[in-house]
Amino acid sequence: MNGVTPTVPNRRFVHHPVMVSEMVEHLSEIPPGPFLDATVGGGGHTRALLNARPDLLPIGLDRDPSAVEAAAVALAGRGATIRQARFAELGEVLDSLQVAGLVGVLFDLGVSSPQLDNPERGFSYRHAGPLDMRMDGTQERSADVVVNSWAVEDLAEILRTYGDERYAGRIAAAIAAARPITSTTALADVVRGAIPAAARRRGGHPAKRTFQAIRIAVNDELSQIEPALNAAIDRMVPQGRGVVISYHSGENRIVKRVLRCRAGLSDEARFRGLPRSPVGGSPVIELIPRGSRRPSPAEVAGNPRASSARFRAFARVETGREEGAA
Numbered sequence: 001m002n003g004v005t006p007t008v009p010n011r012r013f014v015h016h017p018v019m020v021s022e023m024v025e026h027l028s029e030i031p032p033g034p035f036l037d038a039t040v041g042g043g044g045h046t047r048a049l050l051n052a053r054p055d056l057l058p059i060g061l062d063r064d065p066s067a068v069e070a071a072a073v074a075l076a077g078r079g080a081t082i083r084q085a086r087f088a089e090l091g092e093v094l095d096s097l098q099v100a101g102l103v104g105v106l107f108d109l110g111v112s113s114p115q116l117d118n119p120e121r122g123f124s125y126r127h128a129g130p131l132d133m134r135m136d137g138t139q140e141r142s143a144d145v146v147v148n149s150w151a152v153e154d155l156a157e158i159l160r161t162y163g164d165e166r167y168a169g170r171i172a173a174a175i176a177a178a179r180p181i182t183s184t185t186a187l188a189d190v191v192r193g194a195i196p197a198a199a200r201r202r203g204g205h206p207a208k209r210t211f212q213a214i215r216i217a218v219n220d221e222l223s224q225i226e227p228a229l230n231a232a233i234d235r236m237v238p239q240g241r242g243v244v245i246s247y248h249s250g251e252n253r254i255v256k257r258v259l260r261c262r263a264g265l266s267d268e269a270r271f272r273g274l275p276r277s278p279v280g281g282s283p284v285i286e287l288i289p290r291g292s293r294r295p296s297p298a299e300v301a302g303n304p305r306a307s308s309a310r311f312r313a314f315a316r317v318e319t320g321r322e323e324g325a326a
């Protein structure tokens, strides 16, 4: 993890935060105190919340150094503490900052528009770029490693589980046959060629699901959600509130399971195939409402990337397990 000093504004970092009014509405009544934005990105959500609640003390984390830099600029003068950190480091960072009790938490999962739209970062199937897709460029595993060295069976598995890709086997075999693949557009062409012609015309760009799956594998996105959410919940004060926004089925399944588990509503049998949560039993949070919410049609019309968002909100309750219980 690293601290950051605001420098010049990062004009290239433009991300439209999703379901902002729903987030502000849910969090506007929290007590004054430290607020954790675990995925601070360009700082848009936190800035909107601070406009309604300037008495909050924002702590923003992100694993992407360019997001950390953008957030530091966006939240300059607002008393924010910004750190570069992965979810896996969340508890350690909060402990090092000696945060006594969080009054609110936000997880806005997945990728930001600047990550997706910068061709040099290799997330985009539309623009030529290197096979990279790392949120943090210092990590070893890149898309190049996954695409050009993983076993066909492992590739097919991530395409199925992280991309819900119906043609996972065919695409994985085509990728292996085309190695070495050296660019995003070359990969997109291989995927397109592996999908039956009739299917290419359905469900958006034919490479969309493959790119999503490889991105999730490169950044090991799903395994970090459960421990990070539990660590944040365990550090919340009673009456504190939280919001989690997820964007694809894998994220949503984990978020739903963790929150239901902490709310004492867990039905583990429905989530076979995922690791069992170490926590459960007496309720620590209350879900408000019980299910997820979706963005309004007007928001989706203005920001198509919001279309898959699922918004889950909760409040920490008085009783239950205490700090450090997970």
Ligand SMILES: C[S@@+](CC[C@H](N)C(=O)[O-])C[C@H]1O[C@@H](n2cnc3c(N)ncnc32)[C@H](O)[C@@H]1O
Binding pocket: 015, 016, 017, 038, 039, 040, 041, 042, 043, 044, 045, 046, 061, 062, 063, 064, 067, 085, 086, 087, 088, 108, 109, 110, 111, 112, 135, 221, 224
């Ligand atoms: C959808 S964006 C958040 C945008 C932000 N809410 C805003 O208003 O600009 C998700 C952010 O989470 C970060 N992220 C994703 N997985 C992470 C992880 N495991 N640890 C830390 N940050 C992560 C990404 O780098 C990205 O900047």
